[in-house]
Each structure stands twice: as structure tokens, then as C-alpha cells.
Amino acid sequence: MHAIAEVAFEQHGNPVSVIDDYSVHAEYNAKKFAAFRMGDIDCSIVTQGDRRWPEFGNGGQPWFAALLVRQGWVTVQQDGRFCQTRPGSFCCVDGSRPYGLEASASCEIAVFRIPRGMLRERVGRTEPYTAISVDRNRADGLVMNTYLANVADVAANEGLRDLHRFGVHTVDLLVATISARGSQRGERSLHREALLCRAKQAILNNISSPDLGAAAIAGELGITQRYMSSLFSDEKTTFSKFLLAARLDRCIDMLSQAGQGHRMVGDVAFACGFCNFSHFCKVFKAHTGMTPSQYRARFNLVLT
CATH class of the missing domain: 1.10.10.60 (Homeodomain-like)
Structure with missing residues (x-):
């Protein structure tokens, strides 16, 4: 799962591709993943094994990712910030700049990767939106977290072929959700x-x-x-x-x-x-x- 499930995104199934034994990449301790595409957006549902998964990216990647935690916890460090995310909530990381990420043992994450240019067209600089955790218990996070969870469940269980229709809507909803958090964060030095x-x-x-x-x-x-x-x-x-x-x-x-x-x-x-x-x-x-x-x-x- 190098660079946040990079390998998973190289193996898109149409419909969903599911691999139960991912031991070929045992150094990342992944037990299972499912990959699917929603237009320009990629998603992998990654299930961890019985030990932690550390990852450090050097940047240079063309994507911005929203990580929905389904089980366990995830921590993200980027742009001098740190956040920890628990089940039902999501956090954000920009693959174009260095980042650190750690997932707990027996963790399950739905990783939605969005083309960075697609996001920049809507929000400009992405720095204010990295390493933030959007809690489902907050009013601004409830809709987005529920939406991402349902999309991941339907795609993983049903293997729908027409998920591409939801790609642009997903980006727009994500922008609406993180904009308020990013503007609040931008007020702090x-x-x-x-x-x-x-x-x-x-x-x-x-x-x-x-x-x-x-x-x-x-x-x-x-x-x-x-x-x-x-x-x-x-x-x-x-x-x-x-x-x-x-x-x-x-x-x-x-x-x-x-x-x-x-x-x-x-x-x-x-x-x-x-x-x-x-x-x-x-x-x-x-x-x-x-x-x-x-x-x-x-x-x-x-x-x-």
C-alpha cells in the first residue's frame, strides 16, 4: 500500500476488484482491499492486519486524499500539523508534499484519491485543508462522512458500474465540508x-x-x-x-x-x-x- 494504497489504484477492477490475500505486500501488513473508480476519483478500501501500518511520503504525487476511518484509528502529519481520526470520521492528506501517516492494527480505511488539480480549481491552495480531521459528530461532517461510508459500502458489496456519475458530486461535497474547517484553521498561525x-x-x-x-x-x-x-x-x-x-x-x-x-x-x-x-x-x-x-x-x- 505504498503511497496510500498506490498499488491498489493500479489494479482497478470494473466493476470492483477484491483481493482477500494481499500478502505479496506483507511489509504493509494488508489483509484485504477492494478498489473501484468514480469518474476521476479512485477509492481503495484497505483492511489492515494485526500490526500497525506506518507510511511516509516524499511528495510529488498528483492527488489529494480523504481517508475515511471505518475501524481503528489513523494519524496524519503534514504541513507542521497533526491529527488523529477515529471510526466514522475522515482526515485529509496532500500527496504532492511530504507527509507521515500511521494506521492502527486491525484498521480499515476507505481512501478516496482526488486529482489535486481538480481540487485546486475549487479551493486554490490545499495547505489549509491537510491534516484536519472532520468528525461525524460535528454538523459540518455528518453529511460527508455518511455519504463516503455509504458509497464505500455500496461499491464494495454491490460492485456498481456507474459510480463514475458520483465523482464530481463527491468533490463538490468534500469542498463544501472542508472549506469551513480550512478557513478556521487558516486564522491560526x-x-x-x-x-x-x-x-x-x-x-x-x-x-x-x-x-x-x-x-x-x-x-x-x-x-x-x-x-x-x-x-x-x-x-x-x-x-x-x-x-x-x-x-x-x-x-x-x-x-x-x-x-x-x-x-x-x-x-x-x-x-x-x-x-x-x-x-x-x-x-x-x-x-x-x-x-x-x-x-x-x-x-x-x-x-x-
């Missing part, structure tokens, strides 16, 4: 964006430390805690909320990996920086609707 990106990455790098706090991260960045708090408030969150969500995501990822099946749930929690097991179980259930053991049982993992 690139310096603040870069600092927020560095703060988030520092949290992820030190997430196993139970003593990780705002003071340590602010000190690493050379800014005050108050200023760092204002960076997170730009995205209507706080340092503590981002840290908790990051720790939960790391736990969810580990509990779904076969390679972690030998570890007790408590060990996984402590490895992700939780120092109180009861508190961990409480927030995990509030986040997922299941206890950690129930969540792990979904993947048929048995403690050995």
Missing part, C-alpha cells in the same frame, strides 16, 4: 500549528510515563503551560483530554493485537501510562462501552 503538532507528538512519545504532565511537555517545547493550554483550546480540547484519549487509543490498539495476547490487561494499562487499574477500567468502559476484557474477547485473544 503556522507557528501555533507547528507547536501544537510538536506537543501532541511529545505526548505520544512519552505516553508510557505515568507522571507525564503538562509542565514537562511545555518545558520540552520551551513554552509556558498557559500558552500550551491555549494551543489545545484552539481545537476545543485540553492537554488532559488529549492525553487520556491517546492513552486509551494505545490500550485499544494493544488489546486488539495477537502479539500482545500474552500480557494481562493490567500490564497493558500500565504500559500506556495508567497507574490506577480501577480508574483505567472505568474510563475504558465509558470510552468503548465494554470492559477491557470484553473488548479483547472480540478478537478471540486468550491469555497464554
Whole structure:
């Protein structure tokens, strides 16, 4: 899946082409993908294996991609920004410039690739729209996320031959959705964006430390805690909320990996920086609707 499923887009089926065993590209750990075309737009539905999928692009590609997360999570870094996207929401990346992307184990993504020139005709510069996550719980994201999910489901399950009719409409709807987010983002300086990106990455790098706090991260960045708090408030969150969500995501990822099946749930929690097991179980259930053991049982993992 080099360059966001580049190989998948070289094998368009008409109708949909589906490959159940993608082990020929085992270094990307893909279990399955389906590829289809909607006029000028390409789409691949990629299902990951039991380990993470990192990808780093050097740029020079002629496409702009919307990544709809169907299962697991995806992080994107580009233009000095960072975002993490969860199921039911999508994020954006521009293949013409360097980017970093990581998908969780057992992740499923629908990747919609749009010709960059087609998007530039509508929005001009694409920089304001990269590394943004459009949440389906937001009013501006509900329509687009639902639309992309339905298109991907119909195409993958039905193999429709006339999806080309939806290509231009998809681009127009995407532009309407991301324009508001991009204009809001454009009001913030690139310096603040870069600092927020560095703060988030520092949290992820030190997430196993139970003593990780705002003071340590602010000190690493050379800014005050108050200023760092204002960076997170730009995205209507706080340092503590981002840290908790990051720790939960790391736990969810580990509990779904076969390679972690030998570890007790408590060990996984402590490895992700939780120092109180009861508190961990409480927030995990509030986040997922299941206890950690129930969540792990979904993947048929048995403690050995």
C-alpha cells in the first residue's frame, strides 16, 4: 500500500476488484482491499492486519486524499500539523508534499484519491485543508462522512458500474465540508500549528510515563503551560483530554493485537501510562462501552 494504497489504484477492477490475500505486500501488513473508480476519483478500501501500518511520503504525487476511518484509528502529519481520526470520521492528506501517516492494527480505511488539480480549481491552495480531521459528530461532517461510508459500502458489496456519475458530486461535497474547517484553521498561525503538532507528538512519545504532565511537555517545547493550554483550546480540547484519549487509543490498539495476547490487561494499562487499574477500567468502559476484557474477547485473544 505504498503511497496510500498506490498499488491498489493500479489494479482497478470494473466493476470492483477484491483481493482477500494481499500478502505479496506483507511489509504493509494488508489483509484485504477492494478498489473501484468514480469518474476521476479512485477509492481503495484497505483492511489492515494485526500490526500497525506506518507510511511516509516524499511528495510529488498528483492527488489529494480523504481517508475515511471505518475501524481503528489513523494519524496524519503534514504541513507542521497533526491529527488523529477515529471510526466514522475522515482526515485529509496532500500527496504532492511530504507527509507521515500511521494506521492502527486491525484498521480499515476507505481512501478516496482526488486529482489535486481538480481540487485546486475549487479551493486554490490545499495547505489549509491537510491534516484536519472532520468528525461525524460535528454538523459540518455528518453529511460527508455518511455519504463516503455509504458509497464505500455500496461499491464494495454491490460492485456498481456507474459510480463514475458520483465523482464530481463527491468533490463538490468534500469542498463544501472542508472549506469551513480550512478557513478556521487558516486564522491560526503556522507557528501555533507547528507547536501544537510538536506537543501532541511529545505526548505520544512519552505516553508510557505515568507522571507525564503538562509542565514537562511545555518545558520540552520551551513554552509556558498557559500558552500550551491555549494551543489545545484552539481545537476545543485540553492537554488532559488529549492525553487520556491517546492513552486509551494505545490500550485499544494493544488489546486488539495477537502479539500482545500474552500480557494481562493490567500490564497493558500500565504500559500506556495508567497507574490506577480501577480508574483505567472505568474510563475504558465509558470510552468503548465494554470492559477491557470484553473488548479483547472480540478478537478471540486468550491469555497464554
